[in-house]
Amino acid sequence: MILMMPIIQLIVIPLAADYEIKQISISVVDQDHSPYSQKLVHKLTASGYFQLVEYTQSYAQASKTVNNGNTDLILTIPQHFERDLIKSNKAQLHLAADAVNGVRAGLGTAYAAQMIGDFNREVREEWMLLPKFNEIPQIEITSANWFNQHFDYHLFMVPGILAILVTMVGCFLTALNIVAEKEVGTIEQINVSPIKKYEFILGKLIPFWVLGMVSITLGMVFAFLIFRIIPVGSYLTIYAFSAVYLLGVLGIGLLISTFADTQQQATLFSFFCMMVFILLGGLYTPIESMPEWAQWLTRINPPAYFIKVIRAVFIKGSSFSDLIPDFLAMIGFAILFNALAVFNYRKRSA
Amino acid sequence: MATVHVENIKKTYEKGTVTALENVSFDVKSGELFGLIGPDGAGKTSLFRVLTTLLLPDEGQAQVAGFDVVKDFWEIRRIVGYMPGKFSLYQDLSIEENLNFFATVFNTTLAKNYHLIEEIYVQIEPFKKRLAGKLSGGMKQKLALCCALIHEPKVLFLDEPTTGVDPVSRKEFWDMLDRLKSRGITIVVSTPYMDEASRCDRIALIQKGKILELDTLDKILGRYTQNLYAVDADNRYQLMKDLRMPAEIESSFAFGEEQHVTLRTQENGERYLTNYLTERGHTSITVRPILPNIEDTFIKLMLENQ
Incomplete structure (x- = not known):
């Protein structure tokens, strides 16, 4: 179920939402x-x-x-x-x-x-052809479409949706999972135990991290099976970026879960975040054509980096070294959000 | 030495507007089965949460097994077992998985500490593959108790363990607590059921965040000799109304089949009540003096504190 939803999206959206x-x-x-x-x-x-x-x-x-x-x-x-x-x-x-x-x-x-x-x-x-006219100097513009010669919309959309898929698995599920523990009360039992904060958070991060990696793998399998899209760049680069990016997104999920008390709150908030992520992430509209203030906002929007990277690797075949600045930014996000989450998670209330 | 020492604990919610605990102080002796008895909203759960280091008190201090609940919370978390009022095990794990999980959380194993829970566990062992969410109320409580015991706690905090459990399971549960006590575990248990008070070594009656009385059940009952009568007549509703009117009657409460009445005057209460009710035209009047039980005492204490 968890994996089916994004995969259906992956299949349906590029086919339906065609800009051509x-x-x-x-x-x-x-x-x-x-x-x-x-x-x-x-x-x-x-x-x-x-x-x-x-x-x-x-x-x-x-x-x-x-x-x-x-x-x-x-x-x-x-x-x-x-x-x-x-x-x-x-x-x-x-x-x-x-x-x-x-x-x-x-x-x-x-x-x-x-x-x-x-x-x-x-x-x-x-x-x-008529000689009575002088030859008029003219500049003719011909454009060549690099990397995506035929303006194939799927090639543009599928990697982007793949990035969103990973974001959803990471952010939504983590937030909901911890808040569910709050709702059911199981977190009480955990809180009275000698488990340390970081142990608890790691225990929550690792399974969802693995799930995220599985979902990107599945996504790539489906991208190939249905759209015949294979990354031009290296799989290793994709996995390296996914690994770090997932940590950041999981951190966001954790952070949401530390201040939401019910699953409803968590869902609403994650939904809000997803909207911002997608609209400011350059999935549908190019970031370059946004107003300047919005472009600044995209700079603090983790999915914007990931969408860009995944597209670069899939379509252009960018290598790891081409994308080092993005990699550093993602490491930064991962540290920032997880630190905030750990800081904000309280085993005891005042 | 006191295993649990509570001194002037105060806790308020909603920025001080709601008082949950007001200068609560008491001691629980080592190896004692101590009961916190009071109605819903009396502050029992808040007190438990303070003692299990989940809640920081506004004022006052408390120690569990010599460790301060604010400063030494890591030590306390290792040695206490806590069973919250709400069933809070993983409903999507089986009995066995829950036990293994909590054993691992406390750095131990089910096999190693099996002897601690054996007596209780054998009752639910036939269902060990069943999901915790699909268990009956009594079985859930047994499982929760097993999970709270798996790390060999020195002190056990049980928050309303028998609420919502059938009478037979309730009795069984208290029998289990007796056996745990005989093993030397200090147990603090809360309950809204007054009749369970007799199963505790000592009880604290708690109401609106204050401890009204604290002692053994017999001593508390002995301290409040009341002029108490059980009254019954044919027309029950009229009886209730009539018993509320005279100034001589201090209180009148429905209690099962009878009306429990206390009088302000000490002498000839029986004759006074019989005469009064005959005057009001009641038939088949029975009036007999009775010894107050814990509920009568609680009601009296409650009225005095209002």
Whole structure:
């Protein structure tokens, strides 16, 4: 049960939560009706990314379609598009996006812009053949996607979820386990015994540490079985980081358990922590695009480091020495949280 | 020498607004079976938690086997056995696993100290593979006692061990305590059941954080000679109401089938009560003088302290 939940997540989330956007609906307001405008529309629809839902002359009509939620983008081709393009060597297009779904709007306009750029180049090439034009110097940008050539979303997501899986096992279970002892009262019996604080805490840490290591192993097995994802880097690096990272997360769990009195409190608090961990951990949104203050917060968010490391090892094949600063940070977290937990755990109450 | 020495212990909760223990002092002699008797909320559990080093007292001091509960708590934890009022063994472990676990916690083994618990353990041994959470109330208590005894404690603290246990198991449990006592273990036990007082060597009656009386049961009973009568009549409800009215009657409590009545005047109580009740029209009146039991005494002490 404990291991099934994250594994189901590992399987379902990368498959479902796909950022690659296909099938963007587009309305074209063509006020030009020229061969060039036809060509542009044809180019867009032929790409497979866009689905032409409407081809109209009136912007008002297209805007109504947006309001109905039936289209994502409006491309307006103004009158005299072709004439301006040929005569004055430039022409304007208007692109409007329904930004309720920001991701869709952003990606849609980006794709469209890219394609219009392409179209522009083709037009230039066509003219270039005519000798009466001088060669125009131009810079063409071509990008190569390193490490994840085909922008495979799974390759990006699976290692991240693997990191969250380990965090959940470590943080949730430890916190709940100790608080359960408080609730049932077994901790009373332990407290009157000559067991030392550190012995008790070690006794709690070790099983969950082992469980965490097992869960990352299982996670990697499933990542291979289902997504055929194999870390490019070394397993040893992954395990070394997991080992240290788990200590830190277990420390957080312990810390929660020292001030929560009931499992309900512990659950709520762990849940809150998980939300922060995930949202500020760079799992879904890149840390680099967060505002500066949030980027500072991610620096004190242990999963942010682990997600980064796991992705680096899985996708880039980073070696241990590349990631030493992250390793040191994780050691720091492990020491900090465990020290706080030991300090805060009291065998007797005042 | 006193095995447990308690001196002016004071403990408050909620920033001093709730007083759990107020200047509690007493001594428990070595090898004694000492009973703390009082209703729920009297402060029994707080006192146990102070003595087992789980709770720091606000004021006062206490020693267990010569060790201070605040300073020498490590030594105390090695030599006391504590059975909390709430069943607090691992419900998801079997009887055997619980025993082994607690033996290991105290750096010993079940085999090594088997003789200590044998007598009690044989009763639950047939079920040793059963999970502790699936045991009956009486069996749970026996297991908890075994776990508290496994490290050969010098002092045993039992917090309401018989609460929620059937009468037969209760009797058995007290028989077991007698045998433990004969082995020289000092036992401090708390109970809300007054009838269990007779099984203790000495008892302390505790109410609202204060010790009302402390002595052997007989001496306490002897100290409070009361003008006590057991009264009965046909119309029980009317009887209860009528007995509350006259100024001569000090207290009147329902006690099983009868009404226990104490009078302020010393003489001719029997005749006074019979006459009074006949006047009020009661039939089949029986009035007989009785010797106060522990409950009568407790009620009297409680009323005096209010």
